Amino acid sequence: MESSAAVRSRSTTKYFGDVVALDGVDLDIPLGQVHGLVGPNGAGKTTLLGLLLGLSVADRGTLEILGAPVDRVLGTPAGVAGFLDGPGLYPSLTARQNLAALASLRGHRSDRSREVDEALEQVGLSDVGDERPRGFSLGMRQRLGLAAALLTRPRLLVLDEPSNGLDPAAKRHIHRLLGELAAAGATVVVSSHHMDDVAALCSEVTLLSNGRVVFSGPVEKLAAESGRLDYRVATSDPVVARRVVTETPGLELVTDPDGLRPEDDVVVARGPVSAVDELVVRLVGAGVAVRGLGPTVTPLEAAFLALTDAATPTAPATPATPATPAHDQTSPTVPAPAGGAR
Numbered sequence: 001m002e003s004s005a006a007v008r009s010r011s012t013t014k015y016f017g018d019v020v021a022l023d024g025v026d027l028d029i030p031l032g033q034v035h036g037l038v039g040p041n042g043a044g045k046t047t048l049l050g051l052l053l054g055l056s057v058a059d060r061g062t063l064e065i066l067g068a069p070v071d072r073v074l075g076t077p078a079g080v081a082g083f084l085d086g087p088g089l090y091p092s093l094t095a096r097q098n099l100a101a102l103a104s105l106r107g108h109r110s111d112r113s114r115e116v117d118e119a120l121e122q123v124g125l126s127d128v129g130d131e132r133p134r135g136f137s138l139g140m141r142q143r144l145g146l147a148a149a150l151l152t153r154p155r156l157l158v159l160d161e162p163s164n165g166l167d168p169a170a171k172r173h174i175h176r177l178l179g180e181l182a183a184a185g186a187t188v189v190v191s192s193h194h195m196d197d198v199a200a201l202c203s204e205v206t207l208l209s210n211g212r213v214v215f216s217g218p219v220e221k222l223a224a225e226s227g228r229l230d231y232r233v234a235t236s237d238p239v240v241a242r243r244v245v246t247e248t249p250g251l252e253l254v255t256d257p258d259g260l261r262p263e264d265d266v267v268v269a270r271g272p273v274s275a276v277d278e279l280v281v282r283l284v285g286a287g288v289a290v291r292g293l294g295p296t297v298t299p300l301e302a303a304f305l306a307l308t309d310a311a312t313p314t315a316p317a318t319p320a321t322p323a324t325p326a327h328d329q330t331s332p333t334v335p336a337p338a339g340g341a342r
């Protein structure tokens, strides 16, 4: 079925007993992009990824994946691949044998060694294809799981924290690979706690808080939601600098900055960038040298904090009506003896 959206969710709601894990999620994820899913712990990211992978079904709402409505039965929708909480792997088989076995369980004829070799190469594991994953690091296991998913040639790839355990070089390699998949028309949905990874990898992002979508759109647009940032200003005369901050219109002196060790030559000022520009002019005019200047957190992190703080309720969310039983599957997307999904 033709569709311009990889995922279309309307009022999707998911309960676990009294907990509302997803609370009326409306979301459109276009085809051919890397889409980030972020949010605080317990926001509902894994639950949403599980619905996309067919590991559980929603209690309410409608969900369309690659143009097809998702049935209220478990099972990976056609064209979808991925994993949650690390891939399920057979520790006693080699990486190459794992790929052949996992993909054939999904009904794909992956015993053709050329395809397996290609997948190993794509994720940078060609050199260890004949080794067993029991000795693999977390990052290597992640990459092997990704290779297994790629063998099925997914049109929607769903990955939970794909950068976990990757060293900087491996991260760049995987980011480039995911970008290439998206450029070739596939859609990649990734969850992450690392806003720098999201900025590097994703074109659009959805921010969940308490099971609700509080933002969905381009990454730059989310960054623009950061509003007033805290800036760390290192100067030659912090006593005068403090006074100048308080005298500069639009700026506020932050006396107890979060997560910052007080340093003798640093003051922290909160305000818009235009006021910070004015501060620099005034400091220089007062004969104070500016030795360093920058936001204490990135604009993306600041937006994350601002939007999720604003959305945090004072009491835990509970369903408006009695919760319906959860239809959950405990086995991983690709049946396997180790690892897997919730």
Ligand SMILES: Nc1ncnc2c1ncn2[C@@H]1O[C@H](COP(=O)(O)OP(=O)(O)OP(=O)(O)O)[C@@H](O)[C@H]1O
Residues within 6 Å of the ligand: 016, 017, 019, 020, 021, 039, 040, 041, 042, 043, 044, 045, 046, 047, 048, 342
């Ligand atoms: N199988 C389950 N049984 C009961 N409650 C669950 C289950 N899975 C998730 N929850 C609850 O649903 C809510 C959303 O959880 P979920 O794991 O989707 O959040 P998350 O955003 O992935 O969090 P994290 O960043 O910590 O992984 C949480 O309150 C969680 O405790």
